[in-house]
Amino acid sequence: MNEMDNKWIGKNTIRPDGADKVTGRAEYAADTIMPGMIWGKVLRSPHPHATIKSINTKKAEKLDGVFSVATSADCVDFPVDTPVILGIQDIRWMARNVLAKEKVLFHGHPIAAVAARTEEIAEKACELIEVDYDVHPWAIEIDDAIKPDAPILHDFIKFDGKPSNIVGTLEHKKGNIEEGFKDADIIIEKEFETAAVHQGYLETHACLVSVSPDDKTIIWSSSQGQFMVRAMTSFITGIPQSSIRAIPAEIGGGFGGKTIVYLEPVATILSKKSGRPVKMVMTREEVMRASGPTSGSKSKVKIGAKNDGKITAAQGTFYLQAGAFPGAPIRGAAGCCLAPYDIPNAHTFGYDVVSNRSKVAAYRAPGAPIGAYAVECVIDEVAEALKICPLEFRLKNAAKQGTKAVHGPTYPVMGYVETLEACLSHPHYKAPLKKLQGRGYASGFWFNAGGESSAQVNITEDGNVVVTTGHPDIGGSRASIANITAELLGIDVNRVSVLIGDTASIGFSNLTGGSRVLFASALVVTESTNQVIDILKDRASKIWNIDKEAIEWENGQARPAGDNAGKFKPLTLVELAEKATPTGGPIGAGHQVNTVGAEGGFATHICDVEVDIELGIARVIRYTAAQDVGKAIHPAYVEGQLQGGVVQGIGWALNEEYIYNKEGKLDNPGFLDYRIPVCSDLPMIDTILVEVPNPKHPQGVRGVGEVPIVPPLSAIANAIYNAIGTRFYSLPMSPPKILEKISD
Amino acid sequence: MAKIQVKTKINGEETEFLCQPYDTVLDVLRKDLNMTGTKEVCSTGDCGACSITMDGRLVCSCLVLAAETEDKNIETIEGMAKNGKFNVLQKTFLEHAALQCGICTPGMLVAAKSLLEKNTNPTETEIRYWLAGNLCRCTGYDKIVKAVQAAAEEIRENA
């Protein structure tokens, strides 16, 4: 297909779910009711670390208005020392995170739950539950968790032969690191720290669950995957997947944080025990205390280079907090951090460290911003020492097609160099700066993902189209699917309606995550639509009594082609739909497959800051993000991904942090003290969409959602250095820290 | 506790409800009146997702007691489209892709409308400060600001 002829791909169409969302009609997780519905509430641990000696729920059960009480005794029992793997999660941890079993491992850890006529009664009943604890010392920070006499969270997990809070490691190696550093003319090594930050999705976790006496279960909830909800709920409650129908509500943001369950299994147990539909909605405080966040980290990065600007060796060590259970995103940190560079000798390590914090959940390119923060700051220092422009330095060492990445693969066609060139030729690169203003640069990478997807494309009786996929749409993916379907069928985009199916109405589809949704769903939707076109041609061939091969599909019509060209009046989609019954019945096709061929994404960002040295406030005053997006199916929503990711990165760099007090409790569990960027903090975020199509995808799509959060942390740190000549090695670079450094 | 009977006007319609003295307008809208377009995100006045107007004033409905709405004029997102037609802001938000997940959108629209009722020619800075109490985690605000600018321009052109 000739690019220029695209009618819908690459166009900023109005999203199919748009009207619902601007009128308040869209139904999110907390917006639904069922007849006879009651309310569930969770009792949470008051201690950061304790053994549960006993739980007595009798008084709570007796309270007027209480229908049921749940504890881990109601869950399937997964022995603590036997892994139960589901995707990247381990159900034995997930079950214990949903309802604590042997121990509570963080302040806010769920212990029990109550369903009652009102939320107020449920809360009161929670207070009547008596828990006998054996309280232990706790560890919050990485240093406290890995020191020799640290309190151990899971004493059956060993590191170096001893019980340890280091519960996992990862290593990537290339070349000979010692030789590489020997060859270097200059070596810079620095240590970094980042605070734990929350995904900050505005919609709090919520669900409504109804279980019938024969265990038929309906779950209405907001998540990044209805199939994940079904599977995890099934594991934890023991109800078979075939009995569970998980319906995806509209989702009010996830960013990775809704790739696991918190409430659904609990509400299922409460509903099963009470025979009533149970609704549960977390408060913001519960979200902050007991869901997400992503890891805080400590890292050390060493880079060596020749005077001519060639990097000879790089080494990175990353310790990431996992929270209460194993699973810190060390792969993102140790795997992505050197990905933009062609480095002959490299070695990266990742350490997964548990401590008495809430279990981390994925957050946009999990781990990658942490790795990139350290590496891209040192890259800036090496470039400075060599007196080379930091962008030129990156260009000199840029990975390209054929480069063997430190994390393993040999790169296919990719657009990293193009993002550097786009920045170098952008007016932002040369724009003048005033006093106390500075400019910083950074690059970033994310793997992107494929995985299982299903789609169904049906032609309605009046000749329009309904597409169903299995991925919750968080950022406008339905609009892109509509664009692709309309393009392939050659019809107006408004004739295509795109729906997200529940677990009973569409085949298994993996999570909305890893920047995989458009890549994967476009593949299955394209295949399904092509099958539909084939059926349509077949129907025309029956009507005209000619070979199907002698028919072409163009502009929404079947036309006789070749020798038959012009012999029959073309048949439109509407006409073929009208004749569907006599020509063979309903017209539709579905496709389900494990998609492969997702290629990584690269970005380079330019950031200007201005530092108010009286108040210690660093303000981002200009920002340009260049990214290889493969092919932008709906450019405005692609730009939106870049802008949203950048701004989350700005929050991470400048303000956001989990602050724990001396009692091991989170001190800032709300938006007042956990400050995410607001409108008045920011400039417009300029984007440059570099399009180097992914050759393994019918439309050239690459994932775009995650890469944009990778560069900002270091782009901002580098810009602040450029503005005031002080380097920061610890995030966030919040006003108190900036003031302290300046006054030194 | 005895419930309080309240008579008020919501989106131009006379409405009566019973509430507890501690119920907020947001509680009543969402739980009693089933008007779930107004969103609950923080319940502490920090996010603006619950924005409504009361006698023309922009407020966080999670911070106003339901009993205080007696004889007031409440406007919510549900009343923004009139006679099946979008308000100009609803249209420009869609055209400018100013929403991703959409959970902030009702509050954002109510807040932006209240700005444009006072000032049809706001600067970018004025828009940014007016909306500073309305959090959005998805968009980075860029397209929201542009959608408000576009709506303001349309309003001026049609004035």
Ligand code: FES
């Ligand atoms: S819910 Fe009212 S301000 Fe957040």
Ligand code: FES
């Ligand atoms: S669009 Fe998701 S919070 Fe604004």
